[in-house]
Amino acid sequence: MAETRTVVKQAKKPRWANLDLSNAKLIDMYRQMLLIRRFEERAAQEYGKSKIGGFCHLYIGQEAVGVGAIAALRKDDYIFSSYRDHGHALAAGMDPNGIMAELFGKFTGCSKGMGGSMHMFDASKNFMGGYGIVGGHVPLASGTAFASKYTGKDSVTICFFGEAAANQGVFHETLNLAALWKLPVIFICENNRYGMGTAVERASAVWDIYQKASAYDMDRLAVDGMDVLEMYRVIKRAADRARKNSSPTMIEARTYRFRGHSMSDPIHGHYRTKEEVEEQKKSDPIPGFAAELLAAGVLTQAMIDQMELEIKNIVNEAVDFADHSPEPPAEFLFENVYV
Amino acid sequence: MAIIQFREALNQAMCEEMDRDPNVFLMGEEVAQYQGAYKVSQGMLQRFGEKRVIDTPITEAGFAGLGIGAAMVGLRPIIEMMTWNFGILAFDQIFNNAAKIRYMSGGQFKVPMVVRGPSGAAHALGAQHSQSIESMVAHVPGLIVIAPSTPADGKGLLKSAIRDDNTVIFMESEMMYGQKGEVPEEEYVIPIGVGDIKRIGKDVTIVAWSKMLHVVLTAADELMKEGIEAEVIDPRTIRPLDEGLILSSVKKTNHCVVVEEAWPFASVGKEVAHRVYSKAFDYLDAPIEHVNGEDVPMPYATNLEKLMLPNVSKVVAAVKKSLNRL
Numbered sequence: 235m236a237e238t239r240t241v242v243k244q245a246k247k248p249r250w251a252n253l254d255l256s257n258a259k260l261i262d263m264y265r266q267m268l269l270i271r272r273f274e275e276r277a278a279q280e281y282g283k284s285k286i287g288g289f290c291h292l293y294i295g296q297e298a299v300g301v302g303a304i305a306a307l308r309k310d311d312y313i314f315s316s317y318r319d320h321g322h323a324l325a326a327g328m329d330p331n332g333i334m335a336e337l338f339g340k341f342t343g344c345s346k347g348m349g350g351s352m353h354m355f356d357a358s359k360n361f362m363g364g365y366g367i368v369g370g371h372v373p374l375a376s377g378t379a380f381a382s383k384y385t386g387k388d389s390v391t392i393c394f395f396g397e398a399a400a401n402q403g404v405f406h407e408t409l410n411l412a413a414l415w416k417l418p419v420i421f422i423c424e425n426n427r428y429g430m431g432t433a434v435e436r437a438s439a440v441w442d443i444y445q446k447a448s449a450y451d452m453d454r455l456a457v458d459g460m461d462v463l464e465m466y467r468v469i470k471r472a473a474d475r476a477r478k479n480s481s482p483t484m485i486e487a488r489t490y491r492f493r494g495h496s497m498s499d500p501i502h503g504h505y506r507t508k509e510e511v512e513e514q515k516k517s518d519p520i521p522g523f524a525a526e527l528l529a530a531g532v533l534t535q536a537m538i539d540q541m542e543l544e545i546k547n548i549v550n551e552a553v554d555f556a557d558h559s560p561e562p563p564a565e566f567l568f569e570n571v572y573v
Numbered sequence: 574m575a576i577i578q579f580r581e582a583l584n585q586a587m588c589e590e591m592d593r594d595p596n597v598f599l600m601g602e603e604v605a606q607y608q609g610a611y612k613v614s615q616g617m618l619q620r621f622g623e624k625r626v627i628d629t630p631i632t633e634a635g636f637a638g639l640g641i642g643a644a645m646v647g648l649r650p651i652i653e654m655m656t657w658n659f660g661i662l663a664f665d666q667i668f669n670n671a672a673k674i675r676y677m678s679g680g681q682f683k684v685p686m687v688v689r690g691p692s693g694a695a696h697a698l699g700a701q702h703s704q705s706i707e708s709m710v711a712h713v714p715g716l717i718v719i720a721p722s723t724p725a726d727g728k729g730l731l732k733s734a735i736r737d738d739n740t741v742i743f744m745e746s747e748m749m750y751g752q753k754g755e756v757p758e759e760e761y762v763i764p765i766g767v768g769d770i771k772r773i774g775k776d777v778t779i780v781a782w783s784k785m786l787h788v789v790l791t792a793a794d795e796l797m798k799e800g801i802e803a804e805v806i807d808p809r810t811i812r813p814l815d816e817g818l819i820l821s822s823v824k825k826t827n828h829c830v831v832v833e834e835a836w837p838f839a840s841v842g843k844e845v846a847h848r849v850y851s852k853a854f855d856y857l858d859a860p861i862e863h864v865n866g867e868d869v870p871m872p873y874a875t876n877l878e879k880l881m882l883p884n885v886s887k888v889v890a891a892v893k894k895s896l897n898r899l
Contacts, residue, residue, distance in 0.1 A: 312646070346679030355678035362645060363678060367669050373635050374670060377642015384598070384624070384648060391642075404665070407635030414630065570680040571714050573738035 248530045249463050253470070257532050263305050263462055264527060267297040267520050269545050270321040273330060276549045277320065277337055281497045285557070286337045290351045293321030295492035298519035299424050300325040302465025303392060303487075306473055312360045312378040312391040314371050317352035318424075319364030322394055326361045328354070334552035340559035347562045348570070360389075368429070369395060369402030372421070376408050379419035383480055390476045391419045392469070397443050397486075398429025406449070409484065413450035418476035420469060421447070421484045424459060430495045431505035447484035459487030460517045490514040574755040580613045582724035582756050583689075583745065586731035587614070587651060589760065591621055594649060597735055598625040600636055601653030601690075610655045611691065611750050637663035637688060641670050641740075644686040649735060654690030657706045657744060663688070664709070671740040672715030687734045689743035691750070692720070693784055693834045694871055694882060703871035703878075705835035710742045711812045711844070717765060718811040720744040722786035724754035726809055729763030737765060746784045768815030770822070774802035777828040777892050780819055780845055782807055785832045785883060792888035803892060811841055819845060820853050827858040828895045832888055837865035862891040 250260060274292045281290050293300065296318075304313065304325040315322040323333050328344055336343030337351055345355045352366040362378065365371035375393035382389040399405055400423055412419050423443050427434050440446060447454035453475070457468045465487060472483035492515060494501050502508045527533040577585075591597045598621075603610045605618040605628040618626040629636045633654060640650035654660035660667075671684045694703035711718045717739050721727040727745070734741040771786060772793050781789040786807050793803040804822050808815050823829045829849050831842035846861045864883045872878055893899045 314642075343679075345677060345681070348679045349677040353677040355681050357678070357681040362642075363674065363682070365670070367665060370638075370665055370669055373638025373666065374642035374645070376635075377639040377644070378646050379642075380639055381643040381646045381648050384643070404634045404638060407632040408638065410630060411632065411635050411639060570676050570678075572717070573675065573683050573685075 248526070253463065253467055255466070259305065260527060260532050263301050263466070264523055264533065265541055265545070266301045266325055267462065267523065268541060269330070269548065270297045270301070270324050271520055272545045272549050273324060273334070273552070274320060276553060277334070278493070278497060280337070280553060286351065287339065288350055289317070290337070290497040291318040291495065292491070292493040292497070293318055295514070295518070296424055296426060296459065296489045297321055298462035298465055298523070299422065299459040299487040299489050300394065302462040303422055303469040306466050306470035307390065307392065310360065310387070310389045311473070312362050312375070312389060314362045314375045314391065314393040315354070315364040316368070316371065316395050316399070317364055317366045318396070319352065319354050323354040323356065323361060323364070326356065326359045328356045328359055328361060330548055330552040331555040332356070335556040335559045338556035338559070339561065340556055341562040341566070342555065342559040346566070369399035369405045371395070372399065372405050373408040373411070375419050375421070376412050376417050379412065379417035380415070382418055388477045389418070390473045392422055393419065394422050394424055396429060397423055397425035397427070397434050398432070398437060399423070400443050400446055401438055406446070409447055409450045409452060412482040413452045416480050417482055418480045419482045420472045420476060421482065422469070423484070423486045424489055425486050426489050426491045428495065428505060431499070433505065442486070444484055444486035452482055452484050454484040456486040456488060459489030460519045460522070462519055462523050490517070575758055576753050577724055577756050578750065579724045579727055579745070579752045579754070580611060580750040582728035583613050583731055584615060584617070586728045586735070588617065588620065590732055590735040591625060596647060597649045597651065598627065599651045599653065600627040600629055600640060602629055602631055602655045604628060604653050611747060613750065614653070633659050633662040634666050637666040638670065640686050640688070641666060641674070641684055644684045645674065645682045650686045651735060652686060652688045654688060656702060656747070657690050657692040658702050658704050660688065660690055661706070667710070667716070667740065667742070668713050672713045676715060683738050684740045685738045687731070687741045687743055689731070690745060691747045692744040693746055694878070695747040697873060697875055697878060698871070699873045700870035705833070705866065707744060707811050708835055708840045711841055715740070716812065717741040718744070719765065719809065720783040720811055721809055722771070722783050722807050724752065725756045726763060726769065728756055729761055730765065730809060732762045733765050736762070744783060748784055763809070766810045766813040766815060768806055768808040768810070768818040770804065770818070771807045772803065772805040774804035774826065776802045776826055777830060777895055778804050778806060778819070778822040778826045779830045779832060779888070779892065780806045780808065780842070781832040782809065782811065783834070785834050788883055788885055789832050789888055792885045792892070795885060795889050796892055801892060801896065814845070814848070816848050816852070819849065823849050823853050824856045827856055829857065830862040830864065830888070830891045830895055832864040832883055834866050834883060836868055837863060838868060840865060859895045859897065862895045864888055864891045
């Protein structure tokens with residue numbers, strides 16, 4: 235987080251002047267970040283009420299990464315996520331009702347209640363799933379990218395994972411294959427600085443995670459993951475290049491999670507201080523982007539208030555939908571083991 | 574019928590399926606330029622080109638995972654493991670992703686992929702190159718496991734495996750690649766999950782697959798000299814297991830011996846025995862006998878390697894014990 239953000243309120247031109255972003259798209263990106271924030275705040279409450287079971291890893295604080303990245307994609311691109319997948323699923327345009335129902339273990343969930351928090355899937359959105367083994371899904375992304383190239387399509391694949399996954403062997407195997415075979419895939423490392431409770435400095439010999447791609451001579455860069463416009467800009471450029479030249483990119487998005495690793499651990503404790511978390515919250519991507527859009531007149535406070543209200547209704551409805559949805563029937567236990 | 578080697582039969586299966594479906598491709602270590610470590614893919618690069626016959630770096634988890642992702646969006650990869658001992662490096666991909674994606678996505682995605690290669694011991698390859706993996710993979714719901722014993726079965730089952738929409742673990746044997754057998758000239762497939770009676774008999778049922786099937790057939794010849802008629806059942810598919818074929822044979826012979834190369838602890842043979850005990854208990858005249866590889870890593874020394882593995886005399890002894898004719 236050494237880099238400072240370049241929010242320039244007095245600039246003559248807004249930062250998005252050189253990006254192909256309409257006001258409507260800018261507003262939608264803000265709305266998506268806000269939806270993820272409010273959705274997960276509510277999910278945390280429902281977890282506290284035992285409506286949601288198992289592990290539940292919140293994305294709060296990291297919204298700009300997923301929203302900015304996915305906003306830069308086309309509908310026929312592929313998205314892979316890790317176990318911290320609610321935010322990516324929402325950013326991919328998946329139905330909040332289906333996501334909340336999945337968290338509740340209901341048959342109307344996006345994975346019919348068979349996946350849960352860590353395994354959201356939506357084939358209709360090319361959302362290829364959330365995966366629970368750290369780094370284990372990274373090679374799958376090279377597979378969809380391989381398929382795009384094999385079939386002559388110009389779809390791009392993006393793959394989200396944390397900085398801890400970059401220590402896994404299969405991450406390196408995949409980067410090697412992607413670079414060797416020039417696959418149209420973008421690896422997005424969300425460096426939130428902690429693999430569960432282990433700081434990146436205690437886990438990785440190299441602290442600039444994006445530099446790990448240098449071993450494979452792959453295009454690589456670090457970006458301020460608290461800045462949705464920067465995320466959009468770098469992913470758009472990487473996606474264009476992947477489409478045109480079929481080449482991979484590794485992007486390290488420097489971000490921070492404001493909540494614990496999962497719902498089972500406190501926000502701060504043995505591995506980080508309250509002061510550190512509070513300091514990081516000053517870089518909260520949502521108010522930062524709001525201020526910028528307000529300053530430029532793209533948004534008004536009235537619009538934000540209205541948006542908050544609409545999102546509150548969406549989240550309320552999602553909880554209501556999940557609550558009133560049926561559980562998977564007993565016989566579904568044995569469905570879909572085999573085709 | 575043509576008489577061809579096992580490796581040729583597998584090669585024909587892959588070539589026919591690649592002719593039939595452009596989404597089928599072969600990927601693995603040394604499959605292309607080198608023509609296959611065991612020459613199973615001989616000539617395929619020349620025939621299908623480097624787009625569809627692809628040499629990989631030595632990165633089993635990486636290319637297995639790549640195959641899974643490709644299968645999720647409609648391709649039908651054949652992933653060759655030079656041996657299944659190396660395939661163990663890809664178990665996370667196979668167990669955690671391939672076997673579960675359909676289930677945990679609520680049926681939205683499927684993974685039609687074949688992962689194939691030799692399993693079990695060859696000669697003097699030592700502890701890390703001589704493992705039989707069938708019970709490791711057969712334990713995992715979501716996987717189909719096939720272990721053919723003849724060129725004809727190998728071809729027909731590999732074609733079915735490539736056409737199947739599930740992930741199939743296909744186990745071959747270094748020792749059998751050169752083995753010859755009759756293979757039909759015309760196109761055919763053998764359905765997954767259907768076993769075969771390799772020898773008809775009335776006194777004892779012997780269940781064996783892959784390389785051990787041939788040990789058992791030789792043992793059956795020996796037993797015949799003493800007037801013991803063994804019925805030899807080859808399940809061909811380990812999962813799903815053709816339980817009905819095994820049970821009907823045991824109900825006829827009232828004796829059962831299971832022969833497998835794998836270690837004895839929690840083996841597929843124990844699963845076979847469980848099915849027989851629980852569904853044909855009253856038909857058994859004696860406890861089920863097991864012949865396994867010994868419960869040790871494979872030694873290098875040739876004399877000890879022979880001791881480690883099942884052989885004809887061990888099978889004969891097990892049958893005689895079952896029949897109380899020791």
